[in-house]
Amino acid sequence: MSSTAVPRILCVLILWTVAAGARGAEQPTFAVPPRLAISSAELKKLKEGKEFAALRDTAVRAADALLQEPVTPPDGWGNWVFYYACPxxxxxxxxRSATEHVCPRCQKVCADERTVQAYRTLLHDRANAAALQLGWAYAYTGDERYARAVRRILLKYADDYASYPKRRDRWGREGWLARLGGRRYSQSLDEAVGILPLAKAYDLTRLAAAWDEPSRQHVETDFFRATADTLLYANQDVNNHQTWYNAGLLALASVLGDAPLVDRVLTMRGGYRDQLQRATGGEGLWYEGALAYHHYALQAMIEIVDAGRRLGLPLHEEPRFKAMLLAPLRCAYPNGQFPAINDSDPGSIDSFRPSFLWGWRTYGDERFARAYAGRDPQQLAALLGPDARPGPVVETKSENLADAGLAVLRGGQGADAACVMLDYGPHGGGHGHYDKLSIVLFAGGREWLVDPGRLTYSHKEYQTWVKHTAAHNTVTLGGRSQSATTGKLLWFAARNGYSACAAESDGAYAGAKLTRYLLLADSMLVDVFDVEAEQATQIDWFAHAVSQTLEPVGAQRPGAPAVPGVEDGYRHLTGARAWDVPGATRWDFVAGPKQRLRLWLAGADPEKVFTCTGIGYSTAAKVPCLIRRREAKQTRFIAVYDLSADAGFVKQVKPADPAKPHVNIETRTGRWRVEFDRPEVRVTIE
Ligand SMILES: [Zn+2]
Ligand SMILES: [Zn+2]
Structure with missing residues (x-):
């Protein structure tokens, strides 16, 4: 043996080990059950914990009630649950019975086939939940009665599954035409969600004496395998339905011990890794742009990751997955509230608390502990120890969320924290609004400039108001809504004492260019909006602020009654008054005794200012709106928002150069000159 042979053999050995390790990371390990709902090691640890007795007793009480009054799956498939409603x-x-259903409002009795089918969906849901409840009671106590009850439910499904429709959707279409359809339910989505508790119930009880081998085979082949076939029938690609299919399929692969199916769920188009790559951006935000969808997809992703981890696959180590968990903290206001951009509902990071706790337990990353504990110091101490100091929960840095197309400027601290978000990015598909270069603003502990979100899809205002440009804090041309378009960020600057950005859009209106410049500093927001159109047209600039009243500051005669418009959302702008003003003016949105948002409006051109009332987060919520209107080919709107509690920070606002986006602002603490010039902003303070 030569002197170099030993190192060479070592080297080969190391390479072989590395390769085997890499391959092993993708190979699932099917440990002795339970391995889906919980692992044996996790269950052992849980039983040793001091909270176990309470957990067990609660589970036993619920399961005992289910032994007293056993839940049986219904005979036949379940139709769409929203059909279970008074016509x-x-x-x-x-x-009232399996066949008679009463409207609590008008007492109408429905006994038609579709109603009865829809009712069965509720009964299937009940059976799913009951099985899991019983499964946990068995896992905690080893009492065979609970396992027998689980077996009874699962055997009924194994007996019945072949008798369900081959594939049918809620419109009655069958087979290949029913792409979203299912067999136990009218949607494969429901089948995917519904198989999770049943697969877990089996996982928790399958080693009990209650189960014999023929019963296990029957359930695995005639129910679990058949359900997997249903979920594999029509791949939904990046859609969030597919995320749930993936969760259901991985749970089934786990109980079936099916390694090729595990691999398929992780690697196929629309599978776990592909969805992370294509359905989320680098910031981890779900592509549909509304946090409700993000939340929905994330719940399924957590199911997938948990199932995978218990098969020895470290799926939580995907950076995009962790980014998904953290993403809500990056697009929330300082108080945790989310702006309702596109088809969103008002919401807050609170809805993500269970995922934050999951993140803390999985990664031990302090950000999750803080997000879970919120402003509760005891909760924080319980997670991070007695010395933990409360700190900000939400992201405090300004940042550009490039994939979401949202520039987030943040400033101030504590009660003075302010945040403005500029929406310049993709339209957002079917859930998008015509809102390019719109902003939302949070200051003084509350939201001021608002996007109404989606209301609900069933309100007529969903079509007549919320999607329209006039419902947003941006500009319209010719009194019409913008086109669906993607704008672009020109630059973004986060510096000591302020942050700023600029974005433009040339697709919102044919032949027109819109450019918006923003600078957020402590106590003020500077906003310059440039419009260049092909020919002279009506240009309207909007500010909708959550408040009680909107009033002119200083001596102004009362405005004349006016109608700002009728088309594209304008008819919801009611009670308007108008002023013709030659130059600079000031306006206050007043929300309470010490809650006032003052706008300093300037610009070289004369304008008409309207005050009116639009719609907020509900059709009953009246939101004051200010409109600046000019007839021009080219114009520049300058606005400075005083964010101080007494509206006394800004003393004077003037354009600094008629040809350039430069503004002089006199403030309580000095004179600012802000020059919004490409490629960047220049600020001088005297
Ligand atoms: Zn009714
Ligand atoms: Zn909107």
Whole structure:
């Protein structure tokens, strides 16, 4: 043996080990059950914990009730749950029997086939939940009665599954035409969500004496395998339905011990890794742009990751997955509230608390502990120890969320924290609004400039108001809404004492260019909006602020009654008054005794200012709106928002150069000159 042979053999050995390790990372390990709902090691640890007795007793109480009054799956498939409603007034029905259903509002009795089918969906859901409840009671106590009850439910499904429709959707289409359809339910989505508790119930009880081998085979082949076939029938690609299919399929692969199926769920188009790559951006935000969808997809992703981890696959180590967990903290206001951009509902990071706790337990990353504990110091101490100091929960840095197309400027601290978000990015598909270069603003502990979100899809205002440009804090041309388009960020600057950005859009209106410049500093927001159109047209600039009233500051005669417009959302702008003003003016949105948002409006051109009332987060919420209107080919709107509690920070605002986006602002603490010039902003303070 030569002197170099030993190192060479070592080297080969190391390479072989590395390769085997890499391959092993993708190979699932099917440990002795339970390995889906929980692992044996996790269960052992749970039983040793001091909270176990309480957990067990709660589970036993719920399961005992299910032994007293056993839940049996219904005979036949379940139709779309929203069909279980009164045809006259839409109220959810109440069951008088399996075949008779009463409207609690008008007392109408429904006994038609579709209603009965829809009711069965509720019964299937009940059976799913009951099985899991019983499964946990068995895992905690080893009492065979609970395992027998699980077996009874699962055997009924194994007996019945072949008798369900081959594949049918809620419109009655069958087979290949029913792409979203299913067999136990009218949607494969429901089948995917519904198989999770049943697969876990099996996982928790399958080694109990209650189960014999033929029963296990029957359930695995005739129910679990058949359900997997249903979920593999029509791949939904990046859609969030597919995320749930993936969760259901991985749970089934786990209980079936099916390594090729595990691999398929992780690697196929629309599978776990592909969805992370294509359905989320680098910031981890779900592509549909609304946090409700993000939340929905994330719940399924956590199911996938947990199932995978218990098969020895470290799926949580995907950076995009962790980014998904953290993403809500990056697009929230300082108080944790989310702006309702596109088809969103008002919401807050609170809805993500269970995922934050999951993140803390999985990664031990302090950000999750802080997000979970919120402003509760005891909770924080319980997670991070007695010395933990409360700190900000939400991201405090300004940042450009490039994939979401959202520039987030943040400033101030504590009660003075302010945040403005500029929406310049992709339209957002079917859930998008015509809102390019719109902004939302949070200051003084509350949201001021608002996007109404989606209201609900069932309100007529969903079509007549919320999607329109006039419902947003941006500009319209010719009194019409913008086109669906993607704008672009020109630059972004986060510096000591301020942050700033600029974005433009040339696709919102044919032949027109819109450019918006923003600078957020402590106590003020500087906003310059440039419009260049092909020919002279009506240009309207909007500010909708959550408040009680909107009033002119200083001596102004009362405005004349006016109608700002009728088309594209304008008819919801009611009670308007108008002023013709030659130059600079000031306006206050007043929300309470010490809550006032003052706008300093300037610009070289004369304008008409309207005050009116639009719609907020509900059709009953009246939101004051200010409109600046000019007839021009080219114009520049300058606005400075005083964010101080007494509206006394800004003393004077003037354009600094008629040809350039430069503004002089006199403030309580000095004179600012802000020059929004490409490629960047220049600020001088005297
Ligand atoms: Zn009714
Ligand atoms: Zn909107």
């Amino acid at each position: 006259d007034d839409g109220s959810p029905l109440q069951a």
